[in-house]
Every structure is written in C-alpha cells, then in structure tokens.
Amino acid sequence: MSEIEITDCLIIGSGPAGYTAAIYAARADMKPVLYQGIQPGGQLTTTNEVENFPGYPQGITGPEMMLQLEQQAKRFEADIRFGIIEKVDFTGPVHKCWTDSGKEIHAKTIIISTGASAKYLGLESEQKYLKMGAGVSACAVCDGFFYRGQETVIVGAGDSACEEAHYLSKLCSKVTMLVRRDEFRASKIMADRVKNTPNIEILFNTETKEVLGDDNGVTGVLAVNNVTGEEKTIPCTGFFVAIGHQPNTDIFKGWIDMDETGYIKYAQPGTSLTNVRGVFVAGDAADKNYRQAITAAGTGCMAALDAERYLSGLEH
Ligand code: NDP
Numbered sequence: 473m474s475e476i477e478i479t480d481c482l483i484i485g486s487g488p489a490g491y492t493a494a495i496y497a498a499r500a501d502m503k504p505v506l507y508q509g510i511q512p513g514g515q516l517t518t519t520n521e522v523e524n525f526p527g528y529p530q531g532i533t534g535p536e537m538m539l540q541l542e543q544q545a546k547r548f549e550a551d552i553r554f555g556i557i558e559k560v561d562f563t564g565p566v567h568k569c570w571t572d573s574g575k576e577i578h579a580k581t582i583i584i585s586t587g588a589s590a591k592y593l594g595l596e597s598e599q600k601y602l603k604m605g606a607g608v609s610a611c612a613v614c615d616g617f618f619y620r621g622q623e624t625v626i627v628g629a630g631d632s633a634c635e636e637a638h639y640l641s642k643l644c645s646k647v648t649m650l651v652r653r654d655e656f657r658a659s660k661i662m663a664d665r666v667k668n669t670p671n672i673e674i675l676f677n678t679e680t681k682e683v684l685g686d687d688n689g690v691t692g693v694l695a696v697n698n699v700t701g702e703e704k705t706i707p708c709t710g711f712f713v714a715i716g717h718q719p720n721t722d723i724f725k726g727w728i729d730m731d732e733t734g735y736i737k738y739a740q741p742g743t744s745l746t747n748v749r750g751v752f753v754a755g756d757a758a759d760k761n762y763r764q765a766i767t768a769a770g771t772g773c774m775a776a777l778d779a780e781r782y783l784s785g786l787e788h
Contacts, residue, residue, distance in 0.1 A: 474575060479505045481779055482569060482579035484557045485720075487514025488765040489755025490585035491541035492772030493779075497583075498548035500780045505551045505579075507571065509720075512554065513538030514587045515756070516765055523617060525765050537765075562727040562748045580786065581750045581779040584728070584736065585772060586720040588756040588763070592713050593627065597683040601711070607690025608683065610713045612636035613764065616643050619710035625650060625693045627680055628714035634662035636714045641669045648706050650678045650695055683711050719757050728753075735760050744775035752778050 481497050483490050486508035497504035511517060516534035523531040532540075546552055557577075561568040566578045590610030592598060602608040609615040612626070616639055624644045626637045629651040640647045649666065654676045656663040666672050675695065681703065682694040692707045719734045729737045729747040736758040739745040744752040754775035755768035 477505075477575065477577045479503065479577060479579050480783055481505070481581045481583065481776075482557075482567075482577055483507070483583045483585060484569075485509050485514065485585035485587055485755070485757070486512050486538075486542070486552070487516065487585060487587045487755055487768055488538075488541060489587070489757075489768040489772035489775070490514070490583070491538070491545050492769040493583045493585060493754055493776040494545035494550040494552070495541075495548060496773050496776030497779060498545060498550040500776065502581075502776075502780060502783065503549070503551070504583075504776075505553065505577070506545070507553050507555050507557050509556055509586060513542070515590065521618070522614070522765065524614070558723065560723055560727060562751060565750070567748075567750060581752065581782055583744075583772075583775045583779060584721070584724065584746070584751065584753045584757055585755045585768075585775070586757050587768075588717040588719040588735075588760075590713065591716045591718060593680055593715070595680065595683060597685070598680070598711070598713070601683055601685055601690050604689065606688065607685060607709055608711045608713070611763070612639045612712055612714070615710070615712075616640050619644050621645055622710065623648070623706075623708045624710035624712060625680075625695075625706055625708045626712040626714055628716075629653065629655075630657045630714070630716065631659060631662050632716065633714035634658040634666045636712060637666050637672055638669060640710075640712065641672050644710070645671065647672045648693075648708065649674045650680060650693075651676050652679050652698065653677065680711075717756070717760065717763070719760075721757050727751075733760070744771060744778045750779075750782055752782075 481502040481504040483506040494506045556572040559570040569577045623646045625648045627650045677699045681696045684692040736753045752775040754771040
C-alpha cells in the first residue's frame, strides 16, 4: 500500500478560485497542495479574451491569465499538481481524499474549487467553432462585447438565457432567441423583459440544427421549427448557448450539503463554510448567480482565510 500523504490544506480545482486560494494559503504558510483536475485552469481556458478582470488594461487571454495565476501561486511554493481527486471521505476530523493515481491524502482543511461546466448542445459544428474561439460562447458577459453592433443568436429559455439575451441586446444590433418549447422556463419578469425588448426576436418551438461558418468563424445558424419542420438560416456572427451549467460536485455528494442541482450550499452566508468542519468552498461550485472570474477569485481568498482561521483554532 502506498504511503498516506498528510497536509494542512488541500485545494481541489484550478480555476481563479483555486489558484487564488492557493496564493493566500501559501502566503499564510499553510503549504497548500492543489490538484488541478480534468481541465487545468478551468472554464477560462476555453475563453478567448478576458477584458473585465481588473488589472489587465489591455485584456488577456483566458489561458494566459490562468498560467499567470498558477505561476503566482508557485512563487509562494504552493504545490500545484496535475491530477484528479476522485473520492473523498469526510467522516472524521481529518478529511480523506484519493487521487486518480490511487494516492491517499489526509487533509486538515479542504478547499473545494471544482467549478462548474457550461452545458452545450453537443453539435459537431458548435464544438468546432467553440474550440476555434471563433463565434461560440456560453457567457454573454464574458464575450458579448466582441459582437458589438453585430447580430447574435442565443439558445435557451431559462433565467440565464433571458438575462444574457437582454445583456446582448444592449450591445448587438439584433438578438435572435431560440426557445425549444412554446414557452419560457424563466420567471415571468425575466421573460417579459425579453419580450419587451425591441431588438430581441424570439422563435418558439425552434432548435439549432447546425452552426454555420467559414474559416473566420460563425456566419449563421440553421434552425428548425420542431412543429412544422420548416428550416431557416439566421445570419449571425455570435452563437451563445445558455442552457444551464453543471457544478462539478459529484464526488462530494452524500458528504456536503447541496441544492437539487448540485450547487454546494454555504453553511453560513457571507463565509466559505460548508456543513463539514474544515471543508470550505469557493467559486462556481457554489455560485449559480455571478459565475465571474473575479467573484470566483474573491471567494477563493475567503476560503483560504477561513481555512487559516480554522487551522489556528485547531492549534490553540
Ligand atoms: P435552467 O435549467 O433554468 O434553464 C435551462 C434552459 O435551457 C431551459 O429553458 C431549457 O429548456 C433549455 N435547454 C436545455 N437543454 C436544451 C437544449 N439541448 N436545447 C435547447 N434548449 C435547451 O438554467 P439557467 O442557467 O437558466 O438557470 C439555472 C438556475 O439559476 C435557475 O434556478 C435560475 O432561476 C437561476 N438563475 C437566476 C437568475 C436571476 O434570478 N437573476 C439569473 C440566472 C439564473 P426547457 O425549458 O425546454 O427545458
């Protein structure tokens, strides 16, 4: 059997929340160990340009920013590791975790920063332009600015889709909203706001058949009416998907309190505490509302400070 590693602070996940927690924990001499997870750098690594993170007047690409955060954490000797935490056991005061290579780690404190993943339709053409960074996005607040004065299409009918469509309508010449049923899922107030915005056109019973484009990026969407079968091409340069997010919290089920969709619940509002003592949460794993790099970084800082206070409490 391999040796058990013991640490004061284990950080699970490597988005802005995880790296910020690592910077604070390392500077507090907690010698944090951070496991990066399946997608080192998190959701921002699929974002092209980040222009709204304070401190980057010229903007920065998502992957570059995450590399800088990683380097900043390493500067204070945070132990950043490529690997996945696959299983946890939070029965006792020492929290047990297992990595994908079978290593067992016992941590006095844990910071969960596993984030969330945007859901996509899964069409080949959608994924192609997403990977090219050329016209497909799941975040209007992040990427809407790049489509100023242009036509965009957004898929979805929940509160997020309505909020994002409304956000886009202020930047874009026209927004076409594709709703797969004959009604919204969103709250009435959000749906009404979209319905009353002149440059948003809503197409009910409409699904995306294909995202169209060329070597430069998206040029339109082939949409189909799922009642009549009628197809139509909608010209656009930006295709936004707002069909929900999935928090990456499966391994914590049964240990940590979550809502029905898997978002971790804070045990005390205004803190990073979970229902398990010594386990803290930061970033999108507990946030279905803001989902911004800067808010994730902020809660990463909170989690590290809370973890530090908890550790000092154990020692005295
Ligand atoms: P939701 O799960 O509420 O809505 C997802 C929407 O996407 C649904 O309308 C669904 O359609 C549609 N959808 C799902 N899959 C597909 C598909 N393959 N093709 C086309 N459409 C699809 O997610 P949200 O992100 O909108 O909201 C999540 C939670 O966050 C909710 O509780 C919401 O109220 C909350 N929220 C609140 C906000 C606020 O109050 N300011 C802002 C944003 C979110 P269908 O309806 O047919 O199932």
